[in-house]
Amino acid sequence: MGRSRVSNNFRPHFRPDGHFDSAAAHKPILVLENVMKVFRADAPVLRGVDLTIERGEFVFVTGPSGAGKSTLLKLIYKAETVDEGRILFCGRDIARLTEDSVPHLRRNIGVVFQDFRLVPYWTVFENVAVALQVMGLPPRVIRSRVAVALERVGLDGRGDEKVSVLSGGEQQRVTIARAIVTEPAVVLADEPTGNLDPVLALDILGLFEEINEGGTTVIFATHDRTLLEVSPRRLVVIDDGRCIEARAGLAGLGGVLDHGISIN
Amino acid sequence: MFERARKGLRQQLGTQMMSVATVALALFCMAGALLVLENAGAMVRRWGAPVKVTVFLAEGATVDQVDSLRRALAALPEVEEARYVSAAEARQSLSAGGDRTVATAPVELFPATIELRLVPSAVSAERVASVALRVRRIPMVSEVETYRGFTERLRGLLVGGRAAAGVIALGVLLCVFAVVSNTVRMSLAARLREIEVLRLVGATRSYIRGPFLIEGAMLGGAGRSWR
Ligand SMILES: Nc1ncnc2c1ncn2[C@@H]1O[C@H](COP(=O)(O)OP(=O)(O)O)[C@@H](O)[C@H]1O
Numbered sequence: 001m002g003r004s005r006v007s008n009n010f011r012p013h014f015r016p017d018g019h020f021d022s023a024a025a026h027k028p029i030l031v032l033e034n035v036m037k038v039f040r041a042d043a044p045v046l047r048g049v050d051l052t053i054e055r056g057e058f059v060f061v062t063g064p065s066g067a068g069k070s071t072l073l074k075l076i077y078k079a080e081t082v083d084e085g086r087i088l089f090c091g092r093d094i095a096r097l098t099e100d101s102v103p104h105l106r107r108n109i110g111v112v113f114q115d116f117r118l119v120p121y122w123t124v125f126e127n128v129a130v131a132l133q134v135m136g137l138p139p140r141v142i143r144s145r146v147a148v149a150l151e152r153v154g155l156d157g158r159g160d161e162k163v164s165v166l167s168g169g170e171q172q173r174v175t176i177a178r179a180i181v182t183e184p185a186v187v188l189a190d191e192p193t194g195n196l197d198p199v200l201a202l203d204i205l206g207l208f209e210e211i212n213e214g215g216t217t218v219i220f221a222t223h224d225r226t227l228l229e230v231s232p233r234r235l236v237v238i239d240d241g242r243c244i245e246a247r248a249g250l251a252g253l254g255g256v257l258d259h260g261i262s263i264n
Numbered sequence: 265m266f267e268r269a270r271k272g273l274r275q276q277l278g279t280q281m282m283s284v285a286t287v288a289l290a291l292f293c294m295a296g297a298l299l300v301l302e303n304a305g306a307m308v309r310r311w312g313a314p315v316k317v318t319v320f321l322a323e324g325a326t327v328d329q330v331d332s333l334r335r336a337l338a339a340l341p342e343v344e345e346a347r348y349v350s351a352a353e354a355r356q357s358l359s360a361g362g363d364r365t366v367a368t369a370p371v372e373l374f375p376a377t378i379e380l381r382l383v384p385s386a387v388s389a390e391r392v393a394s395v396a397l398r399v400r401r402i403p404m405v406s407e408v409e410t411y412r413g414f415t416e417r418l419r420g421l422l423v424g425g426r427a428a429a430g431v432i433a434l435g436v437l438l439c440v441f442a443v444v445s446n447t448v449r450m451s452l453a454a455r456l457r458e459i460e461v462l463r464l465v466g467a468t469r470s471y472i473r474g475p476f477l478i479e480g481a482m483l484g485g486a487g488r489s490w491r
């Protein structure tokens with residue numbers, strides 16, 4: 001089940017047999033085609049989202065709260081399943097993944113949440129190492145890779161501390177270390193700065209930008225206008241169940257964005 | 265996998281011990297309450313039914329009449345023994361405490377009686393009452409005392425005690441249930457986050473389940489060897 005893969009090359013091995021599709025490396029990392037998600041029939045959350053994200057991109061996903069940002073990310077790491085349309089991850093339709101394949105998809109996607117989702121009675125090391133342990137890597141490899149990840153998020157040498165005693169900013173760094181320790185193709189961040197004060201929020205944003213500079217695709221959902229203003233990047237606005245694109249960042253959207261997120 | 269099971273057990277040890285101790289204590293209390301309840305039941309059965317009836321005789325009944333009445337009463341299935349107590353005997357037994365006033369009072373003041381000792385616990389209060397009613401209709405009988413008030417009070421007291429014991433037992437049972445379900449919920453809540461994280465980072469179902477099975481087996485084994 002686990003493979004000792006320490007290379008930087010992305011190899012999508014969703015299937016338990018670790019089948020490697022070489023063509024996948026040349027396809028966009030994510031393609032959403034006419035994606036629909038309906039929880040309540042009278043208020044569909046996503047109604048026809050089309051979106052293509054290339055390898056190595058940094059994309060902001062924004063929109064008022066309740067617009068469906070979290071839902072969009074959940075569909076990508078398959079915590080939810082599309083009602084209609086397709087989501088192609090490296091060319092493979094994840095809607096068609098079997099239950100057994102979902103864990104293998106997740107090993108290629110790092111996820112960071114607003115509420116951290118750490119195990120409070122585990123140490124920093126244990127919380128990060130778990131992502132490699134589930135892949136069955138040998139302890140020696142796990143130790144060195146966790147150490148590297150902790151260094152990248154600025155927590156080197158703090159592996160033995162219990163996460164419950166860390167500050168909010170530090171806890172978020174632990175979850176980021178957990179998300180990147182597997183060197184995933186994509187990191188999804190769902191309002192990762194939502195629980196942090198503005199200065200810490202900028203630090204965390206900077207961390208994601210560094211991760212992106214290392215070649216990892218980052219999809220960053222936020223409704224914090226300040227972050228969007230600080231970092232002029234590709235911006236996807238979810239509005240009324242659809243995606244509105246603005247490659248030129250915040251300025252390129254103007255009125256649409258005001259309409260979209262000034263409510264907050 | 266064993267490493268995770270070991271870690272999980274160590275993590276849970278405090279909570280587990282606490283809940284085991286609490287449940288044991290609660291069950292102990294309940295056993296005590298049930299014991300009291302059981303004893304109360306036996307006492308009600310023992311004392312709740314009347315054991316003695318006194319038949320007061322009308323003045324002027326002849327010795328023959330009294331004797332045939334005594335024999336008729338002794339023949340009743342509920343009656344174990346019927347004993348004639350003459351006025352003089354009554355005066356003597358009442359003055360046994362050393363009361364001079366009683367001892368010197370005229371013998372006519374003391375009524376002659378027939379004391380009935382009933383078959384213990386074989387007689388219900390209702391049947392004794394009906395016997396008393398029938399005996400009271402006999403012309404030479406002036407009054408029948410079944411000590412009903414006393415036995416009723418005793419019975420009421422014990423029935424009340426029994427109800428209280430029952431309520432206590434029920435309360436203990438509810439507490440045990442609350443403690444157990446709360447412990448299970450708490451440890452489950454703690455483990456749910458663990459499971460959520462494991463799923464998030466791509467653990468397979470068997471990987472998630474494994475340690476829980478091992479832990480369960482270890483706890484179960486420990487419980488059995490402890491008993
Ligand atoms: N599991 C669910 N069941 C029912 N409704 C849901 C569920 N998840 C999300 N929703 C609804 O979908 C809408 C979008 O939610 P969400 O994606 O969390 O928005 P955002 O992250 O943009 O704030 C909300 O109205 C929310 O109530």
Ligand SMILES: [Mg+2]
Nearest residue numbers: 069070190191
């Ligand atoms: Mg959200």
